Amino acid sequence: MVAVAPHERILVALDVADLASALALVEQLRGQVGGFKVGMELCTAMGVPQVVQAVAAQGGAVFLDLKFCDIPNTVAGAVRSACALGPAVRMLTLHCHGGAAMLRAAAEAARAAGPQRPLLLGVTVMTSLDAAALHAELGVAGSLAEHVVHLAQMAQACGLDGVVASPHEIAAIREACGPDLLIVTPGVRPVWASSGDQRRVMTPAEAVAAGSDYLVIGRPITAAPAEVGGPHEAALRIAAELQARN
């Protein structure tokens, strides 16, 4: 596991549709969390370079979550474009289901960008899917954990820095891939927050105890209700829960 302060393990998902809302959250949360994940909703509405530059200008580390999945040549080009956005982009996602050749092409493109390149993370099985959906809808045989471990091992062998997975698969990934592969976990819910559309969840403290390096947390912070005290208080509360188990 990476050695960082407990609050730095929190990466806030800025799943909002306009830059003003995103920057208002960055303003409230900067310094209380490790960084900000910008993804499809915000980037499709506002444009990737503009979003990255604006979040970085406010002092936020950027996790660019565009989940690239295409033929190797196309993904390598997309990774080069992401690297060209500069060192503000610390992490970048790709779908492991794009296959080994795609992941290798992505890793080569990132390495060619030099030492300040973003860390590449392979998305395994979405935390909104459960075993029944994996089998019946996606036609995957075998257990969910086996499939996640298979994808994580492939990502590691192809030169990726880490994976995105549910906290429920952390132990199996660590056992198979060792301590150096970064594990980033969405599907994190404090006991005081609702699960929403997430299916395979754990609390922040449970996820870190299981070996998660970074926690991706969106709505429990960004949509924290007044009784929790809003986003700033929600982030502080989660950081305190992580500190308590440290």
Ligand SMILES: O=C(O)c1cc(=O)[nH]c(=O)n1[C@@H]1O[C@H](COP(=O)(O)O)[C@@H](O)[C@H]1O
């Ligand atoms: O790649 C991701 O970040 C991701 C993978 C996954 O399996 N599940 C998942 O929820 N995510 C992202 O993590 C964030 C979770 O947000 P909340 O459910 O609001 O905490 C969203 O931005 C999702 O896009």
